[in-house]
Amino acid sequence: MKVLSVTSEIYPLIKTGGLADVAGALPLALHGFGVQTRSLIPGYPAVMKAIGDKAEKLMDFPDILGETGSLLYARHAGLELLVLDAPAYFNRFGNPYNSSTGEGYSDNWRRFGALAKAAADIAAGALPDWEPDIVHAHDWQAAMTPVYMRYAEAPEKPSIITIHNIAFQGQFDPAIFPALRLPAHAMAVDGVEYYGTVGYLKGGLQAAWAVTTVSPTYADEIQTPQYGMGMEGLISARSETVHGIVNGIDTDVWDPETDDSIARRYSCAKLRQRAQNRETLSERFGLDNDDSPIFCVVSRLTWQKGMDLLAETVGDIVAMGGKLAVLGTGDHHLEHAFERAVRLYPGRVGTIIGYDETLSHTLQAGSDAILIPSRFEPCGLTQLYGLRYGCVPVVARTGGLADTIIDANPAALKAKAATGIQFSPVERTSLVQAIRRTVRLYKDKKVWLQMQKQGMKTDVSWDASAERYAEIYSKLYNMVH
Numbered sequence: 001m002k003v004l005s006v007t008s009e010i011y012p013l014i015k016t017g018g019l020a021d022v023a024g025a026l027p028l029a030l031h032g033f034g035v036q037t038r039s040l041i042p043g044y045p046a047v048m049k050a051i052g053d054k055a056e057k058l059m060d061f062p063d064i065l066g067e068t069g070s071l072l073y074a075r076h077a078g079l080e081l082l083v084l085d086a087p088a089y090f091n092r093f094g095n096p097y098n099s100s101t102g103e104g105y106s107d108n109w110r111r112f113g114a115l116a117k118a119a120a121d122i123a124a125g126a127l128p129d130w131e132p133d134i135v136h137a138h139d140w141q142a143a144m145t146p147v148y149m150r151y152a153e154a155p156e157k158p159s160i161i162t163i164h165n166i167a168f169q170g171q172f173d174p175a176i177f178p179a180l181r182l183p184a185h186a187m188a189v190d191g192v193e194y195y196g197t198v199g200y201l202k203g204g205l206q207a208a209w210a211v212t213t214v215s216p217t218y219a220d221e222i223q224t225p226q227y228g229m230g231m232e233g234l235i236s237a238r239s240e241t242v243h244g245i246v247n248g249i250d251t252d253v254w255d256p257e258t259d260d261s262i263a264r265r266y267s268c269a270k271l272r273q274r275a276q277n278r279e280t281l282s283e284r285f286g287l288d289n290d291d292s293p294i295f296c297v298v299s300r301l302t303w304q305k306g307m308d309l310l311a312e313t314v315g316d317i318v319a320m321g322g323k324l325a326v327l328g329t330g331d332h333h334l335e336h337a338f339e340r341a342v343r344l345y346p347g348r349v350g351t352i353i354g355y356d357e358t359l360s361h362t363l364q365a366g367s368d369a370i371l372i373p374s375r376f377e378p379c380g381l382t383q384l385y386g387l388r389y390g391c392v393p394v395v396a397r398t399g400g401l402a403d404t405i406i407d408a409n410p411a412a413l414k415a416k417a418a419t420g421i422q423f424s425p426v427e428r429t430s431l432v433q434a435i436r437r438t439v440r441l442y443k444d445k446k447v448w449l450q451m452q453k454q455g456m457k458t459d460v461s462w463d464a465s466a467e468r469y470a471e472i473y474s475k476l477y478n479m480v481h
Helices: 018-033 045-054 108-123 144-151 174-180 200-207 216-221 232-237 268-285 307-319 332-344 357-366 382-389 399-404 410-414 428-443 445-457 463-478
Strands: 002-006 036-042 056-064 067-076 079-085 134-138 159-163 197-199 210-213 242-244 294-301 323-330 349-353 369-372 392-396 421-423
Touching: 002 018, 002 108, 018 036, 018 079, 018 134, 018 463, 036 108, 045 067, 045 079, 056 108, 067 108, 079 108, 108 134, 108 144, 108 174, 108 200, 134 144, 134 463, 144 159, 144 200, 159 200, 159 463, 174 197, 197 200, 200 232, 210 216, 210 463, 216 242, 216 399, 268 294, 268 323, 268 349, 268 357, 268 445, 294 307, 294 332, 294 357, 294 382, 307 323, 307 332, 307 428, 323 332, 323 357, 332 349, 357 382, 369 382, 369 428, 382 392, 382 399, 382 445, 392 399, 392 428, 392 445, 421 428, 428 445
Parallel strands: 002 036, 002 134, 036 079, 134 159, 159 210, 210 242, 294 323, 294 369, 323 349, 369 392, 392 421
Antiparallel strands: 056 067, 067 079
Protein backbone atom coordinates (compact mmCIF):
# COMPACT_ATOMS: atom_id res chain seq x y z
CA MET A 1 0.00 0.00 0.00
CA LYS A 2 1.24 3.49 -0.87
CA VAL A 3 0.61 6.41 1.51
CA LEU A 4 1.26 10.10 1.01
CA SER A 5 2.01 11.74 4.36
CA VAL A 6 1.65 15.53 4.37
CA THR A 7 3.43 17.37 7.16
CA SER A 8 4.93 20.77 7.88
CA GLU A 9 7.89 19.33 9.78
CA ILE A 10 9.72 16.03 10.01
CA TYR A 11 12.60 14.75 12.15
CA PRO A 12 15.57 14.87 11.59
CA LEU A 13 15.23 17.68 9.01
CA ILE A 14 13.03 20.29 10.69
CA LYS A 15 11.52 20.14 14.17
CA THR A 16 9.65 22.45 16.53
CA GLY A 17 7.83 19.77 18.54
CA GLY A 18 6.37 16.29 18.71
CA LEU A 19 4.74 16.50 15.27
CA ALA A 20 8.17 16.20 13.66
CA ASP A 21 9.04 13.13 15.73
CA VAL A 22 5.81 11.40 14.74
CA ALA A 23 6.08 12.35 11.08
CA GLY A 24 9.65 11.03 10.99
CA ALA A 25 9.16 7.80 12.93
CA LEU A 26 5.77 6.52 11.72
CA PRO A 27 6.79 5.95 8.06
CA LEU A 28 9.75 3.86 9.20
CA ALA A 29 7.58 1.79 11.52
CA LEU A 30 4.98 1.22 8.79
CA HIS A 31 7.56 -0.50 6.54
CA GLY A 32 7.08 -3.68 8.54
CA PHE A 33 3.36 -3.70 7.70
CA GLY A 34 3.77 -3.45 3.94
CA VAL A 35 3.17 0.32 3.78
CA GLN A 36 5.35 2.52 1.60
CA THR A 37 5.18 6.15 2.73
CA ARG A 38 6.33 9.23 0.89
CA SER A 39 6.29 12.39 3.00
CA LEU A 40 5.49 15.74 1.38
CA ILE A 41 7.26 18.54 3.23
CA PRO A 42 8.03 22.22 2.55
CA GLY A 43 11.41 23.12 1.11
CA TYR A 44 12.69 25.11 4.09
CA PRO A 45 16.38 26.11 3.97
CA ALA A 46 17.32 23.31 6.38
CA VAL A 47 15.53 20.76 4.20
CA MET A 48 17.07 22.02 0.97
CA LYS A 49 20.53 21.96 2.54
CA ALA A 50 20.07 18.41 3.80
CA ILE A 51 18.88 16.91 0.51
CA GLY A 52 21.39 18.96 -1.54
CA ASP A 53 22.35 17.39 -4.85
CA LYS A 54 20.64 14.12 -3.88
CA ALA A 55 17.30 15.58 -4.97
CA GLU A 56 15.61 14.59 -8.24
CA LYS A 57 13.19 17.03 -9.84
CA LEU A 58 9.86 15.34 -10.59
CA MET A 59 7.62 18.16 -11.82
CA ASP A 60 6.98 21.90 -11.90
CA PHE A 61 4.15 23.91 -10.40
CA PRO A 62 3.92 26.97 -12.67
CA ASP A 63 1.17 28.49 -10.52
CA ILE A 64 0.50 27.14 -7.06
CA LEU A 65 -1.79 29.68 -5.40
CA GLY A 66 0.05 32.47 -7.15
CA GLU A 67 3.68 31.39 -6.92
CA THR A 68 5.92 28.99 -8.80
CA GLY A 69 7.45 25.85 -7.38
CA SER A 70 8.73 22.41 -8.16
CA LEU A 71 8.48 18.97 -6.63
CA LEU A 72 11.68 17.18 -5.67
CA TYR A 73 12.26 13.58 -4.61
CA ALA A 74 14.99 12.55 -2.20
CA ARG A 75 15.84 9.91 0.37
CA HIS A 76 17.16 10.96 3.75
CA ALA A 77 17.64 9.05 7.01
CA GLY A 78 15.58 6.16 5.66
CA LEU A 79 12.68 8.44 4.65
CA GLU A 80 11.25 8.91 1.17
CA LEU A 81 10.66 12.63 0.74
CA LEU A 82 8.68 14.74 -1.68
CA VAL A 83 9.84 18.33 -1.19
CA LEU A 84 7.80 21.33 -2.33
CA ASP A 85 10.54 23.71 -3.43
CA ALA A 86 8.75 27.06 -3.53
CA PRO A 87 11.23 29.72 -2.38
CA ALA A 88 8.63 32.51 -2.17
CA TYR A 89 6.85 30.47 0.49
CA PHE A 90 9.52 28.56 2.35
CA ASN A 91 12.96 30.14 1.85
CA ARG A 92 12.87 31.71 5.32
CA PHE A 93 15.38 30.96 8.03
CA GLY A 94 14.47 30.24 11.63
CA ASN A 95 11.10 29.04 12.87
CA PRO A 96 9.01 27.58 10.01
CA TYR A 97 5.84 29.34 11.15
CA ASN A 98 6.86 32.56 12.88
CA SER A 99 8.91 35.64 12.03
CA SER A 100 11.74 36.89 14.24
CA THR A 101 9.17 38.84 16.29
CA GLY A 102 7.45 35.60 17.27
CA GLU A 103 4.32 36.42 15.29
CA GLY A 104 2.99 33.99 12.69
CA TYR A 105 3.82 34.90 9.10
CA SER A 106 0.94 36.88 7.59
CA ASP A 107 0.88 34.57 4.56
CA ASN A 108 0.82 31.27 6.47
CA TRP A 109 -2.62 30.65 4.99
CA ARG A 110 -1.14 30.77 1.48
CA ARG A 111 2.07 28.89 2.35
CA PHE A 112 0.29 25.89 3.83
CA GLY A 113 -2.62 26.17 1.43
CA ALA A 114 -0.02 25.66 -1.32
CA LEU A 115 1.39 22.62 0.48
CA ALA A 116 -2.10 21.12 0.66
CA LYS A 117 -2.86 21.94 -2.96
CA ALA A 118 0.34 20.23 -4.08
CA ALA A 119 -0.61 17.18 -1.99
CA ALA A 120 -4.07 17.04 -3.56
CA ASP A 121 -2.53 17.21 -7.04
CA ILE A 122 -0.23 14.30 -6.19
CA ALA A 123 -3.22 12.38 -4.82
CA ALA A 124 -5.04 12.97 -8.10
CA GLY A 125 -2.21 11.44 -10.14
CA ALA A 126 0.09 14.35 -11.00
CA LEU A 127 3.10 12.04 -10.84
CA PRO A 128 3.15 9.53 -13.72
CA ASP A 129 5.00 6.77 -11.85
CA TRP A 130 3.68 7.05 -8.29
CA GLU A 131 0.15 7.56 -7.00
CA PRO A 132 -0.86 7.07 -3.36
CA ASP A 133 -3.66 4.79 -2.23
CA ILE A 134 -4.20 6.81 0.97
CA VAL A 135 -3.42 10.41 1.93
CA HIS A 136 -2.53 11.17 5.57
CA ALA A 137 -2.51 14.84 6.63
CA HIS A 138 -1.04 16.06 9.93
CA ASP A 139 -2.43 19.05 11.87
CA TRP A 140 -3.80 22.32 10.54
CA GLN A 141 -0.85 23.05 8.28
CA ALA A 142 -1.75 20.04 6.11
CA ALA A 143 -5.48 19.95 6.89
CA MET A 144 -6.57 21.60 3.65
CA THR A 145 -5.31 18.53 1.76
CA PRO A 146 -8.56 16.54 2.25
CA VAL A 147 -10.49 19.72 1.40
CA TYR A 148 -8.77 20.15 -1.97
CA MET A 149 -9.21 16.44 -2.60
CA ARG A 150 -12.91 16.64 -1.79
CA TYR A 151 -13.59 19.45 -4.25
CA ALA A 152 -11.23 18.24 -7.02
CA GLU A 153 -12.55 16.87 -10.29
CA ALA A 154 -10.89 13.53 -9.67
CA PRO A 155 -11.92 10.09 -8.42
CA GLU A 156 -12.47 9.98 -4.66
CA LYS A 157 -9.48 8.81 -2.68
CA PRO A 158 -9.43 8.00 1.05
CA SER A 159 -7.88 10.58 3.36
CA ILE A 160 -7.08 10.62 7.05
CA ILE A 161 -6.21 13.54 9.30
CA THR A 162 -4.33 13.36 12.58
CA ILE A 163 -4.88 15.98 15.29
CA HIS A 164 -1.68 16.44 17.23
CA ASN A 165 -3.01 19.43 19.18
CA ILE A 166 -6.49 20.81 18.59
CA ALA A 167 -5.52 24.13 20.18
CA PHE A 168 -3.80 25.07 16.92
CA GLN A 169 -6.50 25.32 14.27
CA GLY A 170 -5.38 27.60 11.43
CA GLN A 171 -8.15 30.19 11.38
CA PHE A 172 -7.94 33.00 8.83
CA ASP A 173 -9.86 36.04 7.63
CA PRO A 174 -12.66 35.13 5.19
CA ALA A 175 -11.16 37.59 2.68
CA ILE A 176 -8.54 34.96 1.79
CA PHE A 177 -11.12 32.49 0.52
CA PRO A 178 -11.12 33.50 -3.19
CA ALA A 179 -7.32 33.11 -3.33
CA LEU A 180 -7.63 29.47 -2.22
CA ARG A 181 -9.28 28.66 -5.57
CA LEU A 182 -11.95 26.46 -4.08
CA PRO A 183 -15.53 26.46 -5.41
CA ALA A 184 -17.80 29.06 -3.81
CA HIS A 185 -19.90 26.40 -2.08
CA ALA A 186 -16.85 25.27 -0.07
CA MET A 187 -17.28 28.39 2.06
CA ALA A 188 -20.10 26.81 4.02
CA VAL A 189 -20.72 25.07 7.35
CA ASP A 190 -20.07 21.65 5.78
CA GLY A 191 -16.89 23.04 4.17
CA VAL A 192 -14.23 25.40 5.49
CA GLU A 193 -16.43 28.10 7.05
CA TYR A 194 -15.83 28.28 10.80
CA TYR A 195 -17.61 30.95 12.82
CA GLY A 196 -17.25 33.40 9.94
CA THR A 197 -13.61 32.58 9.29
CA VAL A 198 -11.80 30.12 7.02
CA GLY A 199 -10.88 27.18 9.23
CA TYR A 200 -8.12 24.93 7.93
CA LEU A 201 -8.34 22.26 10.63
CA LYS A 202 -12.11 22.48 10.66
CA GLY A 203 -12.25 21.95 6.90
CA GLY A 204 -9.92 18.98 7.13
CA LEU A 205 -11.97 17.38 9.91
CA GLN A 206 -15.08 17.85 7.80
CA ALA A 207 -13.57 16.41 4.61
CA ALA A 208 -11.29 13.58 5.77
CA TRP A 209 -12.62 10.03 5.69
CA ALA A 210 -11.16 9.25 9.12
CA VAL A 211 -9.77 11.23 12.05
CA THR A 212 -7.07 10.11 14.43
CA THR A 213 -5.55 11.73 17.44
CA VAL A 214 -2.57 10.78 19.49
CA SER A 215 -4.06 8.98 22.49
CA PRO A 216 -7.37 7.29 23.40
CA THR A 217 -8.01 9.65 26.33
CA TYR A 218 -7.42 12.73 24.18
CA ALA A 219 -9.81 11.33 21.55
CA ASP A 220 -12.49 11.33 24.26
CA GLU A 221 -11.44 14.67 25.76
CA ILE A 222 -11.73 16.63 22.50
CA GLN A 223 -15.38 15.64 22.26
CA THR A 224 -16.05 17.75 25.37
CA PRO A 225 -16.32 21.57 25.70
CA GLN A 226 -13.37 21.63 28.13
CA TYR A 227 -10.89 20.27 25.59
CA GLY A 228 -12.61 20.51 22.18
CA MET A 229 -11.66 24.16 21.61
CA GLY A 230 -14.94 24.82 19.84
CA MET A 231 -14.79 21.73 17.64
CA GLU A 232 -16.28 19.24 20.07
CA GLY A 233 -19.61 19.19 18.21
CA LEU A 234 -18.04 18.35 14.86
CA ILE A 235 -15.80 15.67 16.36
CA SER A 236 -18.64 14.14 18.37
CA ALA A 237 -20.76 13.98 15.22
CA ARG A 238 -17.93 12.00 13.60
CA SER A 239 -17.17 9.86 16.67
CA GLU A 240 -17.49 6.58 14.76
CA THR A 241 -14.57 7.60 12.53
CA VAL A 242 -12.39 9.01 15.36
CA HIS A 243 -9.51 6.84 16.59
CA GLY A 244 -7.13 7.49 19.48
CA ILE A 245 -3.70 5.94 18.88
CA VAL A 246 -0.87 6.59 21.32
CA ASN A 247 2.33 7.80 19.71
CA GLY A 248 5.48 5.75 19.93
CA ILE A 249 9.06 6.96 19.85
CA ASP A 250 12.05 6.05 17.72
CA THR A 251 13.72 3.51 19.99
CA ASP A 252 16.88 3.59 17.92
CA VAL A 253 17.34 7.32 18.53
CA TRP A 254 16.21 7.08 22.16
CA ASP A 255 18.17 4.14 23.54
CA PRO A 256 20.44 4.55 26.60
CA GLU A 257 22.42 1.46 25.57
CA THR A 258 23.56 3.02 22.26
CA ASP A 259 23.10 6.79 22.79
CA ASP A 260 26.26 8.64 21.73
CA SER A 261 25.00 11.95 23.15
CA ILE A 262 25.14 10.91 26.82
CA ALA A 263 28.21 10.68 29.04
CA ARG A 264 27.80 7.00 29.91
CA ARG A 265 25.63 4.40 28.25
CA TYR A 266 23.65 2.05 30.44
CA SER A 267 20.87 -0.51 30.43
CA CYS A 268 18.05 -1.68 32.66
CA ALA A 269 20.41 -4.32 34.06
CA LYS A 270 23.21 -1.79 34.63
CA LEU A 271 21.45 1.24 36.09
CA ARG A 272 24.39 2.07 38.35
CA GLN A 273 26.26 3.28 35.27
CA ARG A 274 23.64 6.01 35.06
CA ALA A 275 25.43 7.89 37.85
CA GLN A 276 27.99 9.43 35.50
CA ASN A 277 25.20 11.06 33.50
CA ARG A 278 23.85 12.52 36.74
CA GLU A 279 27.24 14.08 37.45
CA THR A 280 27.47 15.50 33.91
CA LEU A 281 23.99 16.97 34.20
CA SER A 282 24.75 18.54 37.58
CA GLU A 283 27.87 20.18 36.20
CA ARG A 284 26.09 21.45 33.07
CA PHE A 285 23.25 23.03 35.08
CA GLY A 286 25.32 24.20 38.05
CA LEU A 287 23.61 21.88 40.52
CA ASP A 288 25.04 20.56 43.78
CA ASN A 289 26.44 17.08 43.22
CA ASP A 290 24.69 15.34 46.11
CA ASP A 291 22.25 12.45 46.41
CA SER A 292 19.05 14.51 46.51
CA PRO A 293 16.56 13.92 43.66
CA ILE A 294 16.96 15.86 40.43
CA PHE A 295 13.70 16.85 38.76
CA CYS A 296 13.95 17.97 35.15
CA VAL A 297 11.77 19.84 32.67
CA VAL A 298 12.13 19.57 28.89
CA SER A 299 9.24 21.61 27.57
CA ARG A 300 7.79 24.64 25.92
CA LEU A 301 7.42 27.13 28.75
CA THR A 302 3.70 27.84 28.32
CA TRP A 303 0.40 27.84 30.18
CA GLN A 304 -0.73 24.69 28.36
CA LYS A 305 2.29 22.83 29.72
CA GLY A 306 1.49 23.99 33.27
CA MET A 307 4.79 25.83 33.53
CA ASP A 308 3.21 28.72 35.44
CA LEU A 309 2.24 26.25 38.18
CA LEU A 310 5.73 24.77 38.20
CA ALA A 311 7.30 28.22 38.46
CA GLU A 312 5.21 28.79 41.59
CA THR A 313 6.34 25.42 42.98
CA VAL A 314 10.13 25.76 42.63
CA GLY A 315 10.51 26.84 46.26
CA ASP A 316 8.59 23.77 47.40
CA ILE A 317 10.89 21.47 45.41
CA VAL A 318 13.94 23.03 47.04
CA ALA A 319 12.33 22.95 50.50
CA MET A 320 11.76 19.20 50.10
CA GLY A 321 15.45 18.74 49.32
CA GLY A 322 15.04 18.39 45.57
CA LYS A 323 16.83 20.06 42.67
CA LEU A 324 15.43 21.28 39.35
CA ALA A 325 16.98 21.45 35.87
CA VAL A 326 14.93 23.31 33.25
CA LEU A 327 15.44 23.26 29.47
CA GLY A 328 12.90 25.12 27.40
CA THR A 329 11.73 28.24 25.68
CA GLY A 330 8.38 29.98 25.48
CA ASP A 331 6.57 32.79 27.22
CA HIS A 332 9.08 35.47 28.23
CA HIS A 333 7.64 35.96 31.73
CA LEU A 334 8.03 32.22 32.40
CA GLU A 335 11.57 32.21 31.00
CA HIS A 336 12.40 35.05 33.40
CA ALA A 337 10.72 33.24 36.32
CA PHE A 338 12.93 30.17 35.89
CA GLU A 339 16.04 32.30 35.37
CA ARG A 340 15.18 34.18 38.55
CA ALA A 341 14.87 30.86 40.41
CA VAL A 342 18.52 30.11 39.56
CA ARG A 343 19.55 33.28 41.40
CA LEU A 344 17.23 32.56 44.33
CA TYR A 345 18.33 28.95 44.74
CA PRO A 346 21.95 28.60 43.58
CA GLY A 347 23.07 25.00 43.33
CA ARG A 348 19.48 23.78 43.55
CA VAL A 349 18.00 25.16 40.32
CA GLY A 350 19.55 25.35 36.85
CA THR A 351 17.87 26.85 33.79
CA ILE A 352 18.87 26.90 30.13
CA ILE A 353 16.55 28.88 27.85
CA GLY A 354 16.37 27.37 24.38
CA TYR A 355 16.12 23.91 22.91
CA ASP A 356 19.00 21.52 22.40
CA GLU A 357 18.25 17.98 21.20
CA THR A 358 21.50 16.57 22.58
CA LEU A 359 21.02 18.23 25.96
CA SER A 360 17.50 16.80 26.18
CA HIS A 361 19.06 13.32 26.04
CA THR A 362 21.44 14.33 28.86
CA LEU A 363 18.50 15.44 30.99
CA GLN A 364 16.61 12.19 30.52
CA ALA A 365 19.75 10.13 31.23
CA GLY A 366 20.84 12.11 34.29
CA SER A 367 17.67 13.24 36.06
CA ASP A 368 15.72 11.14 38.52
CA ALA A 369 12.27 12.37 37.53
CA ILE A 370 10.73 14.47 34.76
CA LEU A 371 7.91 16.90 35.58
CA ILE A 372 5.04 17.20 33.06
CA PRO A 373 2.20 19.19 34.69
CA SER A 374 0.32 19.87 31.44
CA ARG A 375 -3.22 21.23 31.57
CA PHE A 376 -3.89 19.21 28.43
CA GLU A 377 -1.53 16.90 26.57
CA PRO A 378 -2.75 15.10 23.43
CA CYS A 379 -0.05 12.44 23.79
CA GLY A 380 3.26 13.76 24.98
CA LEU A 381 6.60 12.22 24.09
CA THR A 382 8.88 13.38 26.91
CA GLN A 383 7.26 10.96 29.35
CA LEU A 384 7.99 8.13 26.90
CA TYR A 385 11.62 9.22 26.67
CA GLY A 386 11.65 9.30 30.48
CA LEU A 387 10.38 5.72 30.70
CA ARG A 388 13.02 4.60 28.22
CA TYR A 389 15.83 6.26 30.20
CA GLY A 390 14.77 5.40 33.75
CA CYS A 391 13.76 9.00 34.43
CA VAL A 392 10.49 8.57 36.34
CA PRO A 393 7.62 10.68 34.91
CA VAL A 394 5.53 12.86 37.23
CA VAL A 395 2.52 13.76 35.12
CA ALA A 396 -0.90 15.37 35.13
CA ARG A 397 -3.73 12.89 34.63
CA THR A 398 -4.79 14.04 31.17
CA GLY A 399 -4.62 12.90 27.54
CA GLY A 400 -1.74 10.65 26.61
CA LEU A 401 -0.07 11.17 29.97
CA ALA A 402 -2.93 9.29 31.62
CA ASP A 403 -2.72 6.54 28.99
CA THR A 404 1.02 5.89 29.18
CA ILE A 405 1.98 6.19 32.86
CA ILE A 406 0.90 3.75 35.60
CA ASP A 407 0.54 5.65 38.86
CA ALA A 408 2.49 4.49 41.89
CA ASN A 409 -0.58 3.82 43.99
CA PRO A 410 -0.41 1.07 46.64
CA ALA A 411 -1.92 -1.59 44.37
CA ALA A 412 0.43 -0.82 41.47
CA LEU A 413 3.44 -0.71 43.78
CA LYS A 414 2.50 -4.05 45.32
CA ALA A 415 2.11 -5.56 41.84
CA LYS A 416 5.43 -3.96 40.79
CA ALA A 417 3.59 -2.35 37.86
CA ALA A 418 4.04 1.36 38.69
CA THR A 419 6.03 3.46 36.21
CA GLY A 420 5.43 7.01 37.47
CA ILE A 421 3.32 9.42 39.48
CA GLN A 422 0.03 10.93 38.28
CA PHE A 423 -1.82 13.84 39.83
CA SER A 424 -5.13 15.62 39.37
CA PRO A 425 -6.52 18.27 39.22
CA VAL A 426 -3.85 20.40 37.56
CA GLU A 427 -3.44 22.82 40.43
CA ARG A 428 -0.49 23.93 42.53
CA THR A 429 -1.63 21.98 45.60
CA SER A 430 -1.91 18.72 43.63
CA LEU A 431 1.46 19.29 41.99
CA VAL A 432 3.15 19.88 45.35
CA GLN A 433 1.57 16.69 46.72
CA ALA A 434 2.83 14.73 43.69
CA ILE A 435 6.34 16.08 44.16
CA ARG A 436 6.22 15.20 47.86
CA ARG A 437 5.09 11.69 46.97
CA THR A 438 7.94 11.44 44.44
CA VAL A 439 10.56 12.50 47.00
CA ARG A 440 9.21 9.92 49.47
CA LEU A 441 9.36 7.14 46.86
CA TYR A 442 12.87 8.23 45.80
CA LYS A 443 14.13 7.73 49.34
CA ASP A 444 13.06 4.07 49.23
CA LYS A 445 15.84 2.91 46.89
CA LYS A 446 14.36 -0.55 46.36
CA VAL A 447 10.96 0.83 45.29
CA TRP A 448 12.52 3.53 43.13
CA LEU A 449 14.75 1.04 41.33
CA GLN A 450 11.72 -1.16 40.66
CA MET A 451 9.83 1.80 39.14
CA GLN A 452 12.79 2.71 36.94
CA LYS A 453 13.16 -0.85 35.68
CA GLN A 454 9.44 -1.26 35.05
CA GLY A 455 9.42 1.96 33.04
CA MET A 456 12.42 0.88 30.99
CA LYS A 457 10.69 -2.42 30.18
CA THR A 458 7.59 -0.63 28.86
CA ASP A 459 7.09 -0.96 25.10
CA VAL A 460 7.23 2.65 23.88
CA SER A 461 8.08 1.73 20.28
CA TRP A 462 5.91 2.44 17.26
CA ASP A 463 5.17 -1.24 16.62
CA ALA A 464 1.68 -1.48 18.11
CA SER A 465 0.66 2.02 17.00
CA ALA A 466 1.93 1.50 13.45
CA GLU A 467 -0.12 -1.69 13.26
CA ARG A 468 -3.23 0.30 14.23
CA TYR A 469 -2.54 2.86 11.50
CA ALA A 470 -1.98 0.09 8.96
CA GLU A 471 -5.35 -1.41 9.92
CA ILE A 472 -7.11 1.95 9.42
CA TYR A 473 -5.39 2.43 6.06
CA SER A 474 -6.55 -1.05 4.98
CA LYS A 475 -10.17 -0.39 5.97
CA LEU A 476 -10.20 2.90 4.06
CA TYR A 477 -8.55 1.26 1.05
CA ASN A 478 -11.12 -1.54 1.02
CA MET A 479 -13.94 1.01 0.95
CA VAL A 480 -13.01 1.95 -2.62
CA HIS A 481 -11.59 -1.31 -3.92
